[in-house]
Amino acid sequence: QAQLVESGGGLVQPGGSLRLSCAVSGFSFDNTVIGWFRQAPGKEREGVACTTRRDVTTAYADSVKGRFTVSRDPVKNTVYLQMNSLKPEDTAVYYCAAGWQAYGCLIRSEKYNYWGQGTQVTVSS
Numbered sequence: 001q002a003q004l005v006e007s008g009g010g011l012v013q014p015g016g017s018l019r020l021s022c023a024v025s026g027f028s029f030d031n032t033v034i035g036w037f038r039q040a041p042g043k044e045r046e047g048v049a050c051t052t053r054r055d056v057t058t059a060y061a062d063s064v065k066g067r068f069t070v071s072r073d074p075v076k077n078t079v080y081l082q083m084n085s086l087k088p089e090d091t092a093v094y095y096c097a098a099g100w101q102a103y104g105c106l107i108r109s110e111k112y113n114y115w116g117q118g119t120q121v122t123v124s125s
Contacts, residue, residue, distance in 0.1 A: 011120030022096035038092035047107025
């Protein structure tokens with residue numbers, strides 16, 4: 001049974017940091033891409049970042065580039081999203097997702113087949 005379990009969300013002050021975790025199980029990581037998405041109330045779901053299985057290729061949304069970093073622990077089958085210099089506009093429910101892409105990775109929702117439950121990130125004083 002394919003499953004992605006997220007953790008690490010919470011409340012943080014502007015300028016602070018959080019690390020989100022996504023534990024992946026139930027399917028092969030061969031040719032598997034992991035993406036991170038977020039959705040704020042009243043807004044469309046937004047692609048944040050993605051990485052190929054072996055971190056050969058990564059991509060980031062312009063809004064988070066230079067502040068967020070995707071990484072992977074192959075022993076734990078866990079993908080991380082390190083978020084630094086957080087801003088109030090980063091407040092959203094964050095989702096990790098898995099799918100297959102032939103070349104590199106794109107942070108487009110239709111490219112992903114399996115989704116986590118989401119974890120709330122709130123950036124506020």
